[in-house]
Amino acid sequence: MKPNLKVKIRDLEFKNPVITASGTFGYGLEYSQFVDLNRLGGIVVKGLSLYPKEGNPPPRIYETPCGMINSIGLQNIGYEVFIKEKLPVLKKFDTNVIVNFFGENLSEYIEIALKLDSTDGIHALEMNVSCPNKNSEWRQMGIDPKLLAQAVKEVRKRISKPLIIKLSPQVTDISLMAKICEEEGADAVSLINTIPAMVIDIKTRRSLIGTLTGGLSGPAIRPVALRAVWEVAKAVNIPVIGMGGITSAEDALQFIIAGATLVAVGTANFINPITTIEVIEGIEKFLVEETIEDIKELIGKLNE
Amino acid sequence: MKPNLKVKIRDLEFKNPVITASGTFGYGLEYSQFVDLNRLGGIVVKGLSLYPKEGNPPPRIYETPCGMINSIGLQNIGYEVFIKEKLPVLKKFDTNVIVNFFGENLSEYIEIALKLDSTDGIHALEMNVSCPNKNSEWRQMGIDPKLLAQAVKEVRKRISKPLIIKLSPQVTDISLMAKICEEEGADAVSLINTIPAMVIDIKTRRSLIGTLTGGLSGPAIRPVALRAVWEVAKAVNIPVIGMGGITSAEDALQFIIAGATLVAVGTANFINPITTIEVIEGIEKFLVEETIEDIKELIGKLNE
Amino acid sequence: MNKYSKAKIKSNVSLKEDIYLITLETSSTQQAKPGQFYILRPDVRLDPFLGRPLSVFEREDNVLKFLYRIKGKGTKLLSNLNEGDLIQITGPLGKGYPLPKDEFIVIAGGIGLASVYYLIKSFPKKAHLFYGVRNKEELLFYDLLKEFSKELCVATECGSLGYQGVVTEVFSQKGLQLNLPIYACGPMIMIKEIGRIIEGKEIPCYVAVEERMACGVGACLGCVIPTNQGFKRVCTEGPVFDIKELIL
Amino acid sequence: MNKYSKAKIKSNVSLKEDIYLITLETSSTQQAKPGQFYILRPDVRLDPFLGRPLSVFEREDNVLKFLYRIKGKGTKLLSNLNEGDLIQITGPLGKGYPLPKDEFIVIAGGIGLASVYYLIKSFPKKAHLFYGVRNKEELLFYDLLKEFSKELCVATECGSLGYQGVVTEVFSQKGLQLNLPIYACGPMIMIKEIGRIIEGKEIPCYVAVEERMACGVGACLGCVIPTNQGFKRVCTEGPVFDIKELIL
């Protein structure tokens, strides 16, 4: 038996449910020295903005118990360079390319979304609702239901490619945010983004992160992410992309059983660059062992 | 040099800033076989209600990366038994006894608070705003600013002992919740409580926790707790009790530098029953090394 | 106050496939009763996070032994430790078996032997031991058990040694009518079967049960099992319970 | 695609106090250039979480060596690994040193030797080595360095061997006028001082720098340092940089 691993977001088919988490797999190409990118369900690239962005001052990362904090500050090469230098190479691979994007305000969100929508070789858009501009009202978009609704609506009505909204865990009820996305026409939601966190050097009495706080990721947050995915998957009918600390097929299967249609491998790429492949192979093996012919039979099948 | 470790909540003095986190140190006595309880700044006992509570069906705990999930369901022996069997023994120790309490609705909160307030040998009250009653509107107290304000106000005006409010991390802006507590007359806030989380057995497709979800604690959540404490300490003028994954003096000192006046050792008691003592000794040693004469010189002294 | 200490590993050897015996040298003066347990943590690293409970297999002078089967990552890690390594131990914990006054019956299933061996050895020639294993290869300490017990009945599921069948069958055929107090440790299915067999009878029966633990000292309330008097903590009210109390 | 693999530890010995040399047997066919590095992770346990970058100390046939100083828990853990243990290695990573065409100067400070040793050995009798250590006891590989370098100048802070003082002093007295390309690795304070000494001069100077790393392959953007062309990633644009690029 060769189980069917194919899943879909709207009309976009993924050869398997395993993709990468934005910001942890660069532009995909950084990992082609370890991984046959053709085997991945999809590649989600580093958050892209209209113009190149320098990002935050170092130090940007610090290790924590079973996880890490980062404050990259959405450094990226910008739309133009991405299109010229990265996309042509990415196009050669037989996998879905998903571009994670953001703007400094809503009009920038819309502008880059429009550009990405009309660019060949990009299969779907993932909208990161963490707007980095401290002075913009849109700063609150990820945590304010009203702003979120408006932003999703404005972007949605202008683009035709599948639109995924990447949710922040920093809310009381994440399923409410997901429902808003669904109502405003999103094709999928992905979660969770990192959790605001901090670590201090007691000798210097300084934060070990240049911007004082950063985002926690890795296995430490997996139980929180899994709970969030379960809540969201119960609340919406669009596909959920689950992520947060996935390091193995077993971890990924927990998310699938909790209701995730796809799973993304993030921080785990750093500690084992072939995690994605191990997850794909492990899921397939599990399905064979359990004689499950189609992964869709497992999605959301938690015995409550 | 013998540094001064004494700190205060209102008029209540603690011989040092190290206390225990509710639910992780039983009624204190469970740990007297390992720890000289007289050395602790204080003991916070397991959440107490008016009447004994059976708690949740097992399985109640599961290990996660650098942490654990629990769903004890606030099992406790109830006020009467506590007063008769535990408090008389606890009174013999020279340490502050803080009773963490909760009710099924606001009137129960008030009722037990009144009783505790008039009971000799209890030095302070810690109000757990996680109301376990699924059918009560007060269920939302920990995450709804309005309910929180009302609950704190109603309890506060009736009791004279120091009142600590234990905050949930499951909110977008925890400093807002802390400010509400301060405004309504709380003498201190303690944070963070556990983060809702889940873990699934992929073979049985069941949650490994009887109630499906539970609360994540331990070093995994420490960076999140530290960030929350820092945010809250900047926002309020009342003392903050910091907790979440503290396993060592170094961890505790991070919380103190972030602004915590006291720190509580929780889950770490399980993996090393003498953690509290190691933390006290380690803090004292650090102060000596850094020639800091009074711990108060360190509280909130993050170089930003 | 030396219930929590670091002990040095004297040896840690595989007896059969995934079954290991670890021998520790401890400076702790704590004595231990049969049926009590320790919580072991290999080192200060936080993954795996919690310690793992193991029954006292033997305790003499400054030597402490545990018999364990590799089940998951905690016990796997334990099996990789070497002579000379230090390990964190907390214990002895729990109530242990009520000490038998004279002859008694022991029913051990598989690795459940770890819990009752010390009892058998502490009361030489008093135990009628019914010891069930899947096959001959899983049988442990045959000669020693023969020496310490009054009677040794082995049951193998496949019949490769002793009686063919499950141990409870042999017990009900040959042990039940002895009318002696019963001490049992083994898989839940075995405990349930014993419960069924002695139902309505007046024989005292003590069984050691397992539950996931965090603190091991009654503080976290994580290890409770339902009993006819409500939830009880395996770590403190147990791990040995009167079978009549349990809701099987 | 064998840039990620498990290697077997052949030996892991303390050379001096907290300085260790670990020798791995690897089936990877990846060759490595001086100045490149690997990321090492001891096992699958998740605490500590990230791998630790170490410079290639030597690479020959199927043998790979790293020289490291115990700094914190990651390197401490590494030092506890034994012969026969497996370790996860990812590499070689980074750009390494531009290969010298003829004679060159090397300035090594303390454990910085780890990064330049392979360079010196790869170009025998071409390196004028200025090697600074705190005291005689910290000096490593004296005989081998003597053999491989054209000239060896040792500086000890306390004067217990060679020149008394910091290595940059000796270099400015005896090395600067050689007008040869410089390769340097050592603490930031040393790098800064070199920058000051050669300021305005036309001498090429390549320095290996350190930054905390997660991915090691340019994907996470965690290891950036400021340069006069904006942030650059130590793991991919470096770890070796032209000193003129750096904002010291």
Ligand SMILES: Cc1cc2nc3c(=O)[nH]c(=O)nc-3n(C[C@H](O)[C@H](O)[C@H](O)COP(=O)(O)OP(=O)(O)OC[C@H]3O[C@@H](n4cnc5c(N)ncnc54)[C@H](O)[C@@H]3O)c2cc1C
């Ligand atoms: C009081 C007591 C005494 C015990 N004595 C022995 C003994 O002498 N020899 C022996 O081999 N085993 C004994 N056990 C069982 C032993 O503790 C578990 O096998 C061990 O904790 C599994 O850890 P792991 O990391 O290898 O497995 P994990 O990867 O954690 O889990 C593997 C399986 O073991 C179960 N498990 C995990 N932790 C525990 C736990 N704390 N208690 C019970 N089950 C658990 C899990 O649910 C899972 O099904 C005892 C358990 C208890 C409670």
Ligand SMILES: Cc1cc2nc3c(=O)[nH]c(=O)nc-3n(C[C@H](O)[C@H](O)[C@H](O)COP(=O)(O)OP(=O)(O)OC[C@H]3O[C@@H](n4cnc5c(N)ncnc54)[C@H](O)[C@@H]3O)c2cc1C
């Ligand atoms: C490209 C590169 C090559 C290196 N080559 C060598 C070498 O050959 N030999 C050697 O002894 N050391 C080398 N280092 C430094 C080595 O990586 C760190 O000493 C090690 O990671 C510290 O880990 P730890 O767990 O022992 O210390 P930790 O407990 O993590 O920290 C101790 C101190 O080391 C710093 N540190 C932690 N991680 C890193 C990191 N990834 N990079 C830089 N600093 C860090 C911390 O900020 C802290 O001040 C190299 C570093 C880099 C970036």
Ligand SMILES: Cc1cc2nc3c(=O)[nH]c(=O)nc-3n(C[C@H](O)[C@H](O)[C@H](O)COP(=O)(O)O)c2cc1C
């Ligand atoms: C270094 C780093 C950079 C990240 N950059 C982005 C980003 O640009 N856009 C985004 O939506 N999420 C970003 N994330 C969040 C991840 O995509 C993911 O949501 C989060 O890390 C949780 O998954 P994990 O625990 O598997 O890493 C980043 C995470 C890390 C660790």
Ligand SMILES: Cc1cc2nc3c(=O)[nH]c(=O)nc-3n(C[C@H](O)[C@H](O)[C@H](O)COP(=O)(O)O)c2cc1C
């Ligand atoms: C087993 C367990 C039981 C707990 N019970 C309570 C409780 O009764 N009342 C309460 O306010 N917090 C309770 N908590 C939360 C802790 O007091 C603490 O806020 C949390 O665990 C974070 O700290 P830690 O990571 O150091 O454990 C409990 C935590 C655990 C692990």
Ligand code: FES
């Ligand atoms: S393990 Fe904590 S109460 Fe039993």
Ligand code: FES
């Ligand atoms: S370590 Fe990830 S970019 Fe350098």
